[in-house]
Amino acid sequence: MDDSSQPARQAVTTHPVTSRNDIGVFIDVPWRIYADDPMWVPPLRLERRFHFSRFNPFFKHGEWQAWIAYRNNQPVGRISAQIDQLHRQRYGPETGHFGLFECIDDAEVAAVLVRAAEEWLAARHTRHVTGPFNLSINQECGVLVDGFDTPPMVMMPHSRRWYGRLLEEQGYQPVKDMLAYWVEVDFKVPRLMSALIAKFSDQVRLRPLRRDRFSEEMEILRDIFNDAWSENWGFVPFTKAEFAELGTSLRLLVPDDCIQIAEVDGVPSAFMVALPNLNEIFAELDGSLFPFGWVKLSRIKSRGAVRTGRIPLMGVRKQFHNTPLGMALAFMVIDAPKKLARAVGVEAVELSWVLEDNKPMRAVLDSLGCRQYKRYRIYGKTL
Secondary structure: OOOOOOOOOOOOEEEEOOOHHHHHHHHHHHHHHOOOOOOOOOOOHHHHHHHOOOOOHHHHOEEEEEEEEEEOOEEEEEEEEEEEHHHHHHHOOOEEEEEEEEEOOOHHHHHHHHHHHHHHHHOOOOOEEEEOEEOOOOOEEOEEEEOOOOOOOOOOOOOOOOHHHHHHHOOOEEEEEEEEEEEEOOOOOOHHHHHHHHHOOOOEEEEEOOHHHHHHHHHHHHHHHHHHOOOOOOOOOOOHHHHHHHHHHHHHHOOHHHEEEEEEOOEEEEEEEEEEOOHHHHOOOOOOOOOOHHHHHHOOOOOOOOOEEEEEEEEEOHHHOOOHHHHHHHHHHHHOOHHHHHHOOOOEEEEEEEEOOOHHHHHHHHHOOOEEEEEEEEEEEEO
16 A cells, blocks of 8 residues: 555654643643543633642742643643752752653653753753653642553643553652552441541540631641651652642632641640632633633532542641541541532542552541542652
8 A cells, every 4th residue: 555645654752841831732742642532621721720830839949840741743742851959958969750641552752851951960960860750749640550440630740541651661669659548428437447546535625727817827737737748758848838839729729627636735736728629610721711611610618519638638747647636636627627628529538649658548438438549659860
């Protein structure tokens, strides 16, 4: 058969993202990659533009560059490279990251993208590369490697099945796995946990967020989180500006009872934030709030607006780790929003992410009947 009528397969090229128009193309790449994946949830383009703008507080301590891969003048992939000075302060001056990796199932495209990111990082004295981080460990991170049959929860990534293979073909090795758990809101309280709560009931007071002191409350949450997670793998502290930005979203979309703070002898010592799964709404918007997206989002606090939720943030102060009181605190803040969840029609919740080697937290979740249902992977390479 004569194939002369078919267009020639052109070489893959990369184009650095340098303009507003480039950012638009970069944001739109996933629409091409996931066109036939019914589980993918389109992000809001407006939110993505903010994320990549100078207004993102990450850029007060980080820098980045992004690239788009083209073949036959069509976008076929993208990647970013980042240097995070907060990460370098904790883990050494030779660390760097890649992120926002999306790619068709093509080794040549992956190679060109990875090479662009690595050359940029190497020019900034990077030897140890990990990722994907979008843009830091405190935002979306990891490649989905198990759990492709369900859509991602709000603020969690999704991936094509071939991403891990493409990265490994470029010399990247698994560094750390992170797990997502699933639980129905009508879970039964284990007898052991009931006994622990009763034992410490005189010491512990559980309360919701105080909206009239919102900024102060956000600082309390940030302080607990940064203490609780300080010894975890890859930890980078939330800055005040980053947590304030998160607080803006929480203030608009989350009922006060969905943020619980546990005080031990009057001192804030643990907390939990639960989010309605906005991806249930985003899945219907195709990336745009117009013309009716704002109306749908405005109903998020009403009964039946969404059926699922996610607990993205939780922490127990380090001094209580590996103690009976610490276990009681973790259970109490997880259990607290059950009544509210039922009241607004939420039936199940994802708890994510949890490091695979965080055995104490996994033991708590197992005792509640939580089911591990997704696995995400961080990859690394020495240049």
